[in-house]
Amino acid sequence: AQTVTQSQPEMSVQEAETVTLSCTYDTSESDYYLFWYKQPPSRQMILVIRQEAYKQQNATENRFSVNFQKAAKSFSLKISDSQLGDAAMYFCAYRSAGGADGLTFGKGTHLIIQP
């Protein structure tokens, strides 16, 4: 079974600064997908970014980018120019290539933005 570990229960960053959230995972599969989800106080789960394991290029979405290290099984999220609206719980998630049994989530990192 796959496991996802987020070692930072809480992180704090000054507005406009850059912050990196860590995620590691354990799998014996070679083909899979990784995701970062954001859960603001409304509790709606919002996809931030996705990464296909077969792609070496790191995914980027505006101020959000990932550092995907397949050999190290590491998938960190970098948020640049942090904004107050970025404050939320962030979850790292894994999905097998077949995807039949859904996503496996880490326990989350609570991101605080200091004004």
Added chain:
Amino acid sequence: DGGITQSPKYLFRKEGQNVTLSCEQNLNHDAMYWYRQDPGQGLRLIYYSQIVNDFQKGDIAEGYSVSREKKESFPLTVTSAQKNPTAFYLCASGITGGAGTEAFFGQGTRLTVV
């Protein structure tokens, strides 16, 4: 607009009662999922279904039951056998196979035992 609708948003259950949480999607997704969220625990998979009239247990299925009679609907029943049902429940849907798309989530149901 396409999406996933969960109802009710808040639900209160007395000890010993069964309650059913509704989940409806109009995204034409084959797969649907139920997750439970507790503080500090992330999201844990309760049940999932890849096709109508078929479903599989997830990691924490004890005390829960589901049905999938229609593609659009995947209700979750929290039975009296569930020892600690107070939690936030999220329903999701997605495309099966190798498409690798993300799961789309509803807005959740907060269940409280009173």
